[in-house]
Amino acid sequence: MSRCSVLSPHLYSVYINTLPSLLRQVAAPATHLVPSSGSADAGMVPVNSLLFADDVAVIGSAKSVKEMLKLCEDHSLSLGYRWNPLKCAVLNHPTSSTSSSGSTQLKLYGTPLPLVDKFVYLGMPFVKTGLSAASVLPLRSPGVLQLMGILNKIGVNRQGFSLLLCARIYATFVRPKFEYGLAISKFTAAQTKEIERLQDRCLRMMVGGHATSSTLVIKHMTTLPSMHHRIDVLTTRFCLRARTLPASCLLSLLSSTLLVSRIKIHLDKNPLFLALPSPPPSSDARLKSFFRQYRERQVTSIVTSTTQVLLRACRPALVVDPILYVPATRAERSLLVRWRLGWLPGKPEDCPCGRDRRSRRHFLECDLIPSFLWSDLPRCPPGSYPIDFALSSLPLGRSARCPPWWSSLLLMLWHIQRLCRPNSFYAIDSSPGASWYSRSSRNSD
Structure with missing residues (x-):
């Protein structure tokens, strides 16, 4: 959708706040229902649209989506704004010959909407089965390497800033760019290794190492965690946060009504989350302390048991190497x-x-x-x-x-x-x- 006014995204979401109730009127029969509030006896409402400021997704059968698009048209014309068909896309459209006829072709203001196999919504790649973990890294890598290249030219290299400062700059500005979405994605072992390789590539740019040089000692000296550990930390934080959300939040409503939940099946099974004490830490400071103790045990075990000479020669503790300061x-x-x-x-x-x-x-x-x-x-x-x-x-x-x-x-x-x-x-x-x-x-x- 293209914004036709100078309103901020937040004010724009208020401007179109009446749209979801209109869309619910034409929800497909198979649309998932959730309680209209935290109480199960308060009535059920269909979840056939998601709105985050001016980013809108409508969900349903080809017939119901066609009706929803017509309602979106009418709503925009009545309030004086306009959607941009060129920024819209149709994911998981029926591909049979009958479904691709004019009766089910999806249009907005008479303009046919493009059919796609993958679409990025709120920075996350979606395919017909849902979130695409395999597409997260290809989506993030170009921007990460571009930013690292810029920082490398202005001092994040071995001739520029100190190694410790370079590591802190990387952790503050570069790593968050490819950590977005990791907490809600289920990666295979091979995909996790690819994410680890992206971090290794950034660290090699930082110190001027060759393409296959090990980064284990760099991470140990600067206390930078592996991306496998970072994924576990982010996932654990997400799971704990999800469990403390108000009952009226959409995530809480979906988790309590869906027979199959991504949180229950995938996210709750990471080893760091399973290692949490019962009850879990009650404050962020205590949670950070638990994460550190967990990683300290890992670091000590790895350094003392590894066969790699250089890593074994390092101090077996989770501390910044004094030679850096x-x-x-x-x-x-x-x-x-x-x-x-x-x-x-x-x-x-x-x-x-x-x-x-x-x-x-x-x-x-x-x-x-x-x-x-x-x-x-x-x-x-x-x-x-x-x-x-x-x-x-x-x-x-x-x-x-x-x-x-x-x-x-x-x-x-x-x-x-x-x-x-x-x-x-x-x-x-x-x-x-x-x-x-x-x-x-x-x-x-």
């Missing part, structure tokens, strides 16, 4: 992040020392790395890598004091970087880690 120069933080991501040592090529190929194992015995640097690091338990253990031993909190081995750790990473890129020049800082040391000194005075 401790005082450090841009070059120092780049060294720390690249080590965590496995970009150092990178490909196993010949080491300049000539003894072996570059690898985490080789660096422990490489003659070009001063041995005293290894001795300066905190003693690590058997099976742990000294640099990984040192990074996981960094104190939490932005006001934490600098550990005594901080400069040795940075100097060692500088040597490793020099070995990995022998043809590049990297100036050595005369006082590695000085920014954190100086702040710790000021705070102790």
Whole structure:
């Protein structure tokens, strides 16, 4: 419908508020009925139209929809507004030869309405069977990647803002664009993986990773959840909200009168919802606390049981990695992040020392790395890598004091970087880690 006045969508919905009662007069016999209020004895009304501001959907048989379109015409002419046939579409129209005749052809102001197999209503794709979960991601992906591309050009990249700020910008502005509708959609395992891949693609744009690079460490360092977990959270919130709606709400009326309910069959079965205590948390703060505790258990289990070396080397806790916020120069933080991501040592090529190929194992015995640097690091338990253990031993909190081995750790990473890129020049800082040391000194005075 095209609005013919300067009224806002909300005022426009008031303007056409008398339309639903007219449409109910020609409802098809098979139209679903709900109580006219929260009370079952208050009479039943057919649900043959849905109106959200100036977005209107009419539901029924070909005959009843044709009658409803005529009522819509008359209503618009009597009140001085006009529908736009070019913005309308007919979904699930009968396709038999008799039904496609002129007697059942749907028109508005004499203009035939286009027949479609899929239509987007209120931002959600519909097909003849209802909501189309398979069409959600193709609908969202172009806009998500376009926005991520714009943000990437203005600083959401590894040469621009810090990784932590980039992650927060992504979670605030990009992720919500493809989270819309996830709470009410039932995805297959393959479709959930595709949604996960979209997030991974955004994160790779953020750090400049190649097309198949893992994003597990990025998500762990920045506490970004997987999209599988986000879907569970959104679905759980929706289910809890649906259960507390007033009895007179349309969703409540439909859930109580339909023999088959999407909420009962699909949404209530997600593992996070099933793990809720009884009774469920009574406030949003307590619900968030439950979500965090649930995810903390997941993170601890994944990090301690995974076979992926880089993820297992991270701190087994749901906290932002301190290397993302401790005082450090841009070059120092780049060294720390690249080590965590496995970009150092990178490909196993010949080491300049000539003894072996570059690898985490080789660096422990490489003659070009001063041995005293290894001795300066905190003693690590058997099976742990000294640099990984040192990074996981960094104190939490932005006001934490600098550990005594901080400069040795940075100097060692500088040597490793020099070995990995022998043809590049990297100036050595005369006082590695000085920014954190100086702040710790000021705070102790």
